[in-house]
Amino acid sequence: MRLVSRILIGAAAAASMVALGAPVAANAATTSASSAATAASSxxxxxxxxxxxxxxxxxxxxxxxxxxxxxxKHWYWKTHVVKHKVCKDGKFGKKCKIVFKKHKKHAWVWKxxxxxxxxxxxxxxxxxxxxxxxxxxxxxxxxxxxxxxxxxxxxxxxxxxxxxxxxxxxxxxxxxxxxxxxxxxxxxxxxxxxxxxxx
The missing domain is CATH 2.60.40 (Immunoglobulin-like)
Known part of the structure; x- marks a missing residue:
């Protein structure tokens, strides 16, 4: 019986420490976020x-x-070249050639x-x-x-x-x-x- 009581008391104490630690961790996270925001706007x-x-x-x-x-964010059009293989059926069979096409993509960089x-x-x-x-x-x-x-x-x-x-x-x-x-x-x-x- 005493052993059971000690186990229950130990579990309650551990739960209390976790409950007390949670607000501290939350406050630390809030302070960290606040500090980061202040630094960004300084x-x-x-x-x-x-x-x-x-x-x-x-x-x-x-x-x-x-x-x-x-x-x-600075937005701009980025041009890149894509290689395509184009094939056509001809009189003497299928003929293929490589075609290069330019494509534009909307991209951004931090400025x-x-x-x-x-x-x-x-x-x-x-x-x-x-x-x-x-x-x-x-x-x-x-x-x-x-x-x-x-x-x-x-x-x-x-x-x-x-x-x-x-x-x-x-x-x-x-x-x-x-x-x-x-x-x-x-x-x-x-x-x-x-x-x-x-x-």
């Missing part, structure tokens, strides 16, 4: 830029640039795009008079050489916050200047570095 690059000033020191811009490395976000704070130290606005103009140069510009203004006393995004930038520059409501007119800082992709 920033590829992040840095501050500026501050940069207009040549009269009445406008100031500074901020941060973040780049995310995002995988995607990456680099999505950037530029955040900026533009300050205006002269918000009265004719040319009362602070301006910042960003120049974005893509890996393919394509260039475009993005401009923001602040004609008020308080700091203005701006943000814009794009993808696959090789270089990003900013020019800080002064102007009126319609656009910059002078006191340019010249092109200052914001971001340069790794070679």
């Amino acid at each position: 920033s590829y690059f992040q840095d501050d830029w500026g501050p940069y000033f207009s040549s009269d020191d009445k406008a100031r811009a500074r901020g941060q640039v973040t780049v995310e490395k995002q995988p995607y 990456h795009r680099y999505v950037f976000t530029v955040d900026s704070t533009l300050r205006n130290h002269k918000w009265w008079g004719g040319k009362k606005c602070a301006w910042e103009t960003f120049k974005v140069v893509g890996h393919d050489g394509h260039t475009y510009f993005k401009s923001f203004r602040n004609c008020e006393k308080f700091p203005a916050h701006y943000s814009f995004s794009g993808k696959d930038a090789a270089h990003i520059y900013v020019d800080v200047s002064r102007g009126h409501f319609g656009g910059p007119t002078g006191h340019h800082s010249g092109w200052k570095d914001v971001y340069h992709a790794a070679p």
